[in-house]
Amino acid sequence: MPTQTVEETAEEIATMEIRGAATIARAAAEALAAQARESDAADPAAFRADMRRAARRLVDTRPTAVSLPNALRYVFEGMSGETVDALESSVEETVDTFLADLESARDRLGRIGANRLRDGDVIMTHCHSTDALATVREAVAAGKHIEAYVKETRPRKQGLITARQLREMGVPVTLIVDNAAHRYLNDVDHVVVGADSIAADGSVINKIGTSGLAVSARDRGTPIMVAAQTLKLHPGTLTGHTVEIEMREEDEVIEPEEREEVGDVEVHNPAFDVTPPRHVDAIVTERGQFPPESIVTLMRELYGEVDSDPWTEPSGGDSRR
Numbered sequence: 001m002p003t004q005t006v007e008e009t010a011e012e013i014a015t016m017e018i019r020g021a022a023t024i025a026r027a028a029a030e031a032l033a034a035q036a037r038e039s040d041a042a043d044p045a046a047f048r049a050d051m052r053r054a055a056r057r058l059v060d061t062r063p064t065a066v067s068l069p070n071a072l073r074y075v076f077e078g079m080s081g082e083t084v085d086a087l088e089s090s091v092e093e094t095v096d097t098f099l100a101d102l103e104s105a106r107d108r109l110g111r112i113g114a115n116r117l118r119d120g121d122v123i124m125t126h127c128h129s130t131d132a133l134a135t136v137r138e139a140v141a142a143g144k145h146i147e148a149y150v151k152e153t154r155p156r157k158q159g160l161i162t163a164r165q166l167r168e169m170g171v172p173v174t175l176i177v178d179n180a181a182h183r184y185l186n187d188v189d190h191v192v193v194g195a196d197s198i199a200a201d202g203s204v205i206n207k208i209g210t211s212g213l214a215v216s217a218r219d220r221g222t223p224i225m226v227a228a229q230t231l232k233l234h235p236g237t238l239t240g241h242t243v244e245i246e247m248r249e250e251d252e253v254i255e256p257e258e259r260e261e262v263g264d265v266e267v268h269n270p271a272f273d274v275t276p277p278r279h280v281d282a283i284v285t286e287r288g289q290f291p292p293e294s295i296v297t298l299m300r301e302l303y304g305e306v307d308s309d310p311w312t313e314p315s316g317g318d319s320r321r
């Protein structure tokens, strides 16, 4: 497969051809490696400026999944050297390590999450999350029989991806529209979802509809497991920043012909919502499972306080275009 340029990757993240918090992080890191390989920078300063510009282009695509800036930060921390060649190899090596870590974190998380699932359990899913599916994959690999209610997940219907992948694991699937979730929760042992960002107070930022599902699940007494590797921990929330919720175009919600008929109304299309920690039973990471209120300790240990982004322009700007 030819290497994707930063521009192509950014475009595909924005249009959601590349989607899912971990997949976005992977693609962004790979795009930085491609940028480094193909750089024609004459000196280290120009190389670094090119990398900063590339990172800014990638980070500006979608605001909510912190895995994207966390991936870029990881690569910038590994970038070192006094020559362009040395800088380039350091980026490539760092990206290779990052990609390997991403996979092994997902697998470890999967094994930990699988311990919460018992033979014969029925789960309910929302959207499509590689981390959430890893827990089911590991449970099935351990010989447990799992069945699933899969929520369609309007407006983009990522539930269909989940349904297909669960079927490929041999999990019997019942697909339901989002509005049917409450109706079926009585038959469900666990709600299993992923996350795009986890805030310092243990709030979970995930696909729109997660918070409503969590309220329903609480009402029914159904436990909610959030599967999120530590790349989803949002260090900015340690210093009081809030997580920006992406608003997407109205044409994802309503077809142009329908729009004509409806007339002059506003259409809002928030991609994510915030589930408060009191509605979540456990956040499962590759470092173990945590009650949401205690995730802040892990966040401090792994990220400390992040004050600035390494791709912000130094004074004087990144002049090379």
Ligand SMILES: O=P(O)(O)OC[C@H]1O[C@H](OP(=O)(O)O)[C@H](O)[C@@H]1O
Binding pocket: 019, 020, 021, 022, 023, 126, 127, 128, 129, 130, 131, 132, 158, 193, 194, 195, 196, 206, 207, 271
């Ligand atoms: O990293 P993994 O677990 O694959 O996905 C995490 C989350 O990313 C997705 O967002 P979108 O579909 O990109 O808007 C969903 O909200 C999903 O729960």
